[in-house]
Amino acid sequence: MPIRKGGASVDLQQQPISALKGVGPRVAEKLAARGLATLQDLWLQLPRQYEDRTALTPIRLLQPGVAVQVEGRVEAVERGFRYRPMLRVALGDDSHGTLVLRFFHFRAAQVAQFQVGARVRCYGTPRPGQHGLEIVHPSYRMIDEAGDDALGTSLDPVYPAIEGLGPVSLRRLIGQALDRLPDEDALELLPRELRDGSNLPSLREALLTVHRPPQDADVAALLAGRHPAQRRLAIEELLAHHLSLRRQRIAQQAHAAPVLDRIALADTLRKRLPFALTGAQQRVFEQIRQDLAQPHPMLRLVQGDVGSGKTVVAALAAMCAVEAGRQAALMAPTELLAEQHLNNLRGWLEPLGIRVAWLAGKVTGKARAKVLEEVASGEAQVVVGTHALMQEGVAFHDLALAIVDEQHRFGVHQRLALRDKGSGGSGNGDAIVPHQLVMTATPIPRTLAMAAYADLDVSAIDELPPGRTPVQTVALSAERRPELVERIRKACAEGRQAYWVCTLIDDSDEVVAQAAQSTYEDLCKRLPEVRVGLVHGRMKAADKQATMRAFKDGEIGLLVATTVIEVGVDVPNASLMIIENAERLGLAQLHQLRGRVGRGSAASSCVLLYQAPLSQMARQRLETMRETNDGFVIAEKDLELRGPGELLGTRQTGLAQFRVADLARDADLLPQVHEMGEKLLHDSPELAERIVARWVGGAVRFASA
Ligand code: ADP
Ligand code: MG
Numbered sequence: 074m075p076i077r078k079g080g081a082s083v084d085l086q087q088q089p090i091s092a093l094k095g096v097g098p099r100v101a102e103k104l105a106a107r108g109l110a111t112l113q114d115l116w117l118q119l120p121r122q123y124e125d126r127t128a129l130t131p132i133r134l135l136q137p138g139v140a141v142q143v144e145g146r147v148e149a150v151e152r153g154f155r156y157r158p159m160l161r162v163a164l165g166d167d168s169h170g171t172l173v174l175r176f177f178h179f180r181a182a183q184v185a186q187f188q189v190g191a192r193v194r195c196y197g198t199p200r201p202g203q204h205g206l207e208i209v210h211p212s213y214r215m216i217d218e219a220g221d222d223a224l225g226t227s228l229d230p231v232y233p234a235i236e237g238l239g240p241v242s243l244r245r246l247i248g249q250a251l252d253r254l255p256d257e258d259a260l261e262l263l264p265r266e267l268r269d270g271s272n273l274p275s276l277r278e279a280l281l282t283v284h285r286p287p288q289d290a291d292v293a294a295l296l297a298g299r300h301p302a303q304r305r306l307a308i309e310e311l312l313a314h315h316l317s318l319r320r321q322r323i324a325q326q327a328h329a330a331p332v333l334d335r336i337a338l339a340d341t342l343r344k345r346l347p348f349a350l351t352g353a354q355q356r357v358f359e360q361i362r363q364d365l366a367q368p369h370p371m372l373r374l375v376q377g378d379v380g381s382g383k384t385v386v387a388a389l390a391a392m393c394a395v396e397a398g399r400q401a402a403l404m405a406p407t408e409l410l411a412e413q414h415l416n417n418l419r420g421w422l423e424p425l426g427i428r429v430a431w432l433a434g435k436v437t438g439k440a441r442a443k444v445l446e447e448v449a450s451g452e453a454q455v456v457v458g459t460h461a462l463m464q465e466g467v468a469f470h471d472l473a474l475a476i477v478d479e480q481h482r483f484g485v486h487q488r489l490a491l492r493d494k495g496s497g498g499s500g501n502g503d504a505i506v507p508h509q510l511v512m513t514a515t516p517i518p519r520t521l522a523m524a525a526y527a528d529l530d531v532s533a534i535d536e537l538p539p540g541r542t543p544v545q546t547v548a549l550s551a552e553r554r555p556e557l558v559e560r561i562r563k564a565c566a567e568g569r570q571a572y573w574v575c576t577l578i579d580d581s582d583e584v585v586a587q588a589a590q591s592t593y594e595d596l597c598k599r600l601p602e603v604r605v606g607l608v609h610g611r612m613k614a615a616d617k618q619a620t621m622r623a624f625k626d627g628e629i630g631l632l633v634a635t636t637v638i639e640v641g642v643d644v645p646n647a648s649l650m651i652i653e654n655a656e657r658l659g660l661a662q663l664h665q666l667r668g669r670v671g672r673g674s675a676a677s678s679c680v681l682l683y684q685a686p687l688s689q690m691a692r693q694r695l696e697t698m699r700e701t702n703d704g705f706v707i708a709e710k711d712l713e714l715r716g717p718g719e720l721l722g723t724r725q726t727g728l729a730q731f732r733v734a735d736l737a738r739d740a741d742l743l744p745q746v747h748e749m750g751e752k753l754l755h756d757s758p759e760l761a762e763r764i765v766a767r768w769v770g771g772a773v774r775f776a777s778a
Pocket of ligand 2: 384478
């Protein structure tokens with residue numbers, strides 16, 4: 074019976090590593106520190122790389138940074154003691170190339186081995202040194218004339234290093250664990266019919282291939298992580314993550330949520346707006362409206378490029394809660410942003426007689442008590458604020474819609490914490506939970522969204538309000554800084570405003586603040602007729618906000634800032650953005666910063682000042698910025714250049730912790746993964762459960778669904 078068989082394999086999988094030979098408490102502890110506790114953990118501990126010892130590379134053909142095996146004869150040996158002990162061994166071969174092996178730690182016996190003329194075979198990564206290419210601390214062995222000089226027959230796996238455990242012992246341990254791999258049927262969790270269609274190897278076969286590549290394995294594919302065995306493992310891992318998110322979603326949707334199906338108030342607001350909604354705004358609001366009319370919670374992510382007008386869509390959604398006699402909350406990551414929302418919402422809603430309350434960290438004492446009271450009594454129909462909204466002691470009367478802006482600044486747990494402020498917010502199973510709307514201006518590629526947000530529905534506001542002229546972007550070498558001063562002078566004389574953003578090689582707040590300070594002083598001197606302001610992370614929050622407000626009100630012409638201004642700030646009159654050391658910033662951040670201009674109707678420009686010489690990567694980033702203003706295109710490029718972990722931030726998802734899968738490389742697997750996931754959830758939920766347990770285990774993203 075398959076069930077019993079499965080049960081037996083579960084036992085074996087869960088067998089503690091200490092059952093293996095040579096694993097005492099000390100080793101077990103070191104492994105446990107890396108999350109390795111069971112045999113299964115060792116099976117899934119996959120090689121990070123392979124060393125190819127099946128061939129020798131002529132020394133003349135060595136390339137810096139490319140690991141290879143070489144063999145040569147010792148041509149010269151030098152011992153030095155200048156700063157610390159050092160041993161240099163020059164090797165030559167028939168290709169007439171020379172390679173230096175360099176050692177900082179060595180024993181006398183080693184020195185004795187390296188006689189001129191001796192044959193040495195070594196493996197390592199050559200780097201440019203003082204005298205041509207060198208390898209520091211290569212792994213090597215001496216080959217005596219009569220001795221064994223056969224080449225390796227397969228790739229050697231290299232495992233992620235584990236502190237206090239040598240690579241050889243680790244390899245041996247994993248080998249022992251692999252010797253105990255159960256037979257195919259006991260190990261396999263993917264049903265046959267799901268595998269057959271796509272010609273996937275069994276899990277057992279895939280694991281053995283990846284850990285112990287057979288002689289005829291496709292070496293290039295393995296090194297690139299694209300071998301069918303690796304793809305098979307990646308599929309199961311992606312599937313596990315997908316299933317765990319879907320499970321969360323299903324659990325969430327099993328809760329009850331208030332039905333918010335009246336839209337007269339939203340209509341009234343829409344008619345009173347000073348502008349017409351864009352097609353994209355209408356479409357997304359329509360999706361939200363349909364979600365809100367359901368008796369289970371909406372879980373929707375709205376992606377919209379900077380300036381696409383997400384706030385008004387949120388306000389319309391809030392009207393559905395208010396019309397139903399309930400409350401909506403809008404949370405933003407910074408006080409400044411929250412305040413901007415407050416002003417927008419008050420401007421739109423107070424004329425309709427709706428009470429909008431404000432709750433931030435700086436609201437204290439009596440004022441705070443009064444707000445808490447209004448929130449608890451339901452008198453406050455819409456509540457805008459920062460993290461302060463989630464604090465203990467904040468109790469809503471009847472929260473029906475929780476809106477979180479600029480979600481990438483919040484962790485998933487925070488998002489849930491706001492949800493838990495819902496009517497029945499005790500966390501018990503039958504609670505009524507609010508609808509959730511998450512908004513982000515960091516567009517992420519579709520594939521990535523599929524993987525990261527399988528628990529959310531995703532909509533995109535993929536159109537900007539009319540009348541915006543695209544921002545012109547140029548990249549300038551830092552030497553041309555003086556020209557910029559003239560541009561700022563001209564823009565300010567015409568009544569426009571400008572940002573000057575300072576970044577630095579050293580990221581410490583303090584150093585960046587100093588740089589911003591001296592740039593500020595310098596620009597004040599050069600532009601006596603312009604009022605210059607300064608904001609950086611080391612200033613008191615109140616001063617920072619006063620300056621930002623003065624900039625918003627047009628009292629300040631030029632704002633010198635660190636990247637603290639990055640997210641969300643809306644000053645339509647600002648039309649010039651200058652970013653110093655732009656080569657240091659990632660695409661997402663550059664795009665966010667540039668999004669601060671081009672919000673009004675005036676033609677805007679963005680100047681990316683860079684420090685030459687540019688790395689290949691930096692050059693590509695700046696080119697991408699010059700070529701497009703489209704956040705989605707930029708996000709795709711970012712994914713390609715940096716990989717998904719960086720893009721999403723590790724705080725946000727568990728995606729960066731994949732063992733095998735790499736979303737940039739394996740994105741094409743996702744449609745298949747989704748299809749499999751739906752089938753499994755439908756046909757064999759107990760298998761789905763076990764796949765999640767195998768790969769995701771206890772590290773489930775949500776504390777409780
Ligand atoms: P974001 O999506 O970056 O949060 P905002 O909601 O701050 O964008 O909107 C940017 C600006 O565009 C605001 O000044 C807002 O009032 C304005 N806006 C929003 N929708 C429209 C529209 N349909 N037509 C014209 N202006 C709009
Ligand atoms: Mg916004």
